[in-house]
Every structure is written in structure tokens, then in C-alpha cells.
Amino acid sequence: MSEVVKSGPGRRGWLKASLAGLGGLVVAGCDSLSNNRSVQKVLESAEGLTRRSQRILLTPGQLAPEFREADLSPMFKANGTVDPPDAAYRAHVATGFANWRLRVDGLVEHPMSLTLDDLKARTSRTQITRHDCVEGWSCIGKWKGAPLGALIRDAKLKPDAKYIVFHCMDSMGGDDSRYYESIALADVFHPQTLLAYEMNDAPLTVPHGAPVRLRVERYLGYKQAKYIERIEAVASLKDLHGGRGGYWPDRGYEWYGGI
Ligand SMILES: Nc1nc2c(c(=O)[nH]1)N[C@H]1C(S)=C(S)[C@@H](COP(=O)(O)O)O[C@H]1N2
Numbered sequence: 001m002s003e004v005v006k007s008g009p010g011r012r013g014w015l016k017a018s019l020a021g022l023g024g025l026v027v028a029g030c031d032s033l034s035n036n037r038s039v040q041k042v043l044e045s046a047e048g049l050t051r052r053s054q055r056i057l058l059t060p061g062q063l064a065p066e067f068r069e070a071d072l073s074p075m076f077k078a079n080g081t082v083d084p085p086d087a088a089y090r091a092h093v094a095t096g097f098a099n100w101r102l103r104v105d106g107l108v109e110h111p112m113s114l115t116l117d118d119l120k121a122r123t124s125r126t127q128i129t130r131h132d133c134v135e136g137w138s139c140i141g142k143w144k145g146a147p148l149g150a151l152i153r154d155a156k157l158k159p160d161a162k163y164i165v166f167h168c169m170d171s172m173g174g175d176d177s178r179y180y181e182s183i184a185l186a187d188v189f190h191p192q193t194l195l196a197y198e199m200n201d202a203p204l205t206v207p208h209g210a211p212v213r214l215r216v217e218r219y220l221g222y223k224q225a226k227y228i229e230r231i232e233a234v235a236s237l238k239d240l241h242g243g244r245g246g247y248w249p250d251r252g253y254e255w256y257g258g259i
């Protein structure tokens with residue numbers, strides 16, 4: 001990862017200017033960005049910022065920029081797992097996710113088990129946002145889903161809950177290699193944090209995380225967990241997998257992952 005950067009007004013101004021420049025480049029579509037060195041540098045530097053300086057930039061209630069239909073990327077790149085080989089997932093694909101359930105458990109008063117229709121019956125939100133992968137590409141997509149905050153309010157957190165963990169159905173190969181991610185409560189209750197089941201006005205496809213994936217805007221691509229099957233409220237991330245709160249964080253990426 002890149003240099004450690006000091007916080008301060010100059011640095012924040014630089015980041016804002018860089019991100020504004022990135023926004024301008026992105027409308028052309030995803031592919032044109034894949035080898036763009038300056039975009040990669042922006043993303044790498046953004047990742048190198050300290051968590052504290054990112055917190056100054058990203059005050060809890062602040063919304064990520066939203067775009068217009070005309071800004072949608074003609075092609076939204078699929079990345080990471082794009083077709084989980086896991087037997088349980090293959091069975092869900094074969095049955096059209098009819099037997100899929102979203103479990104909500106851990107430190108909650110009311111554990112839940114929701115069907116896809118249950119999730120779709122909830123109040124929804126639709127947003128057009130930009131997805132930024134650390135690999136140096138960005139795409140703009142339209143997402144519809146159930147706000148996570150309302151769901152977690154219904155499940156009612158116990159007082160010691162601090163994080164929500166997303167357990168995914170895809171194995172990355174090797175032992176204990178299920179993909180997972182986690183976010184802090186401020187982001188759980190952020191209005192743009194969705195359990196998305198539609199992308200660009202169509203049901204979420206397998207490459208993009210069917211049947212349900214997380215959209216936690218203002219964060220890098222790897223936080224956007226696909227193929228979710230379980231949401232767990234926890235007090236600490238230490239006891240899960242590698243103890244750093246996510247598949248990629250366990251392998252050296254920073255957990256925070258803000259942009
Ligand atoms: N379950 C799961 N979620 C995942 C990944 C993955 O491999 N498995 N890859 C992450 C990364 S690095 C990115 S950039 C995005 C890609 O989402 P997309 O395929 O819709 O573009 O998903 C993220 N969520």
C-alpha cells in the first residue's frame with residue numbers, strides 16, 4: 001500500500017480535488033479506466049490516508065454523490081468472485097433462490113430468517129452511485145434494495161453490538177476462505193447502505209452477487225459484499241476468521257476502506 005499521509009486542510013483539499021477529477025473521468029465508462037495510472041494513484045493514496053483524516057472527510061451523515069441515468073456506465077465490470085463454485089450456491093442458482101434465506105442473528109433481540117420476497121416487500125431505496133475498486137477502475141450503477149438500518153432496527157441490537165458482519169456464500173479457495181466483510185454501526189444506519197437485490201432495473205445477476213449484495217457507498221469495492229446469506233451483529237471482529245473484519249483485510253487491506 002502507498003505512503004502514509006498526514007491529515008490537514010491541505011491534504012483534504014487535495015483529496016477533494018483528486019476525487020472531483022476522478023468523477024470527471026469516470027463517466028466515460030469502466031474500461032477506459034482500467035489502465036489509467038493517475039486514477040490508480042488516487043485510489044492508492046486514498047487508501048493510504050489515515051482513518052482519522054478519512055473520518056474528517058466522511059462525517060457520518062454525509063451522502064455519497066448520486067448520479068443521473070445518463071451517467072450509468074455502459075458496462076459494469078464484475079470483479080472478485082463472479083460465479084461461486086460452492087455446491088450450496090449452485091443449488092440456489094438451480095432453484096432460482098427459492099430456498100435462499102437471509103439470516104439475521106448474533107447480538108440481536110429478534111433473530112430473523114427472510115426470504116427474497118420478504119426483503120423485497122420492505123421499504124426500498126434506489127440510488128445511482130459510483131463503485132471504486134482498489135484495482136483502479138470505477139463504474140456507475142443503479143441499485144435498488146432494502147435499507148440495512150431499518151432491518152437492523154427491527155432486529156433490535158443488543159447494547160454490546162458494535163459491528164455488522166456479512167457472511168457470503170463464495171469460497172475463495174483454501175481453508176477458511178469464505179468471503180466476509182463488516183461495517184461499523186454508523187455505516188449500518190447510513191441512508192445509502194442497502195441490501196441490494198436489483199442492479200440497473202433488473203434482478204441482481206450472479207456475477208454481481210445474486211441474490212443480495214451490500215451497497216455501502218463511500219467505501220471501496222471490496223466492502224461491497226456479494227452473495228450474502230447471513231448478517232451477524234457482533235461486539236468485536238477478533239474472533240472471526242483472521243480477526244481483521246474481512247476477507248481482504250485479513251490479507252492486508254485496511255478494514256476501513258473509505259474513499
Ligand atoms: N462475496 C464477495 N463479495 C465481493 C467480492 C468477492 O470476491 N466475493 N469482491 C469484492 C470486490 S474487490 C469488488 S471490486 C466488488 C465487485 O463487485 P461487482 O462484481 O459487482 O463489480 O465486489 C466485492 N465483493
Ligand SMILES: [Mo]
Pocket residue numbers: 079132133134135221222
Ligand atoms: Mo475490488
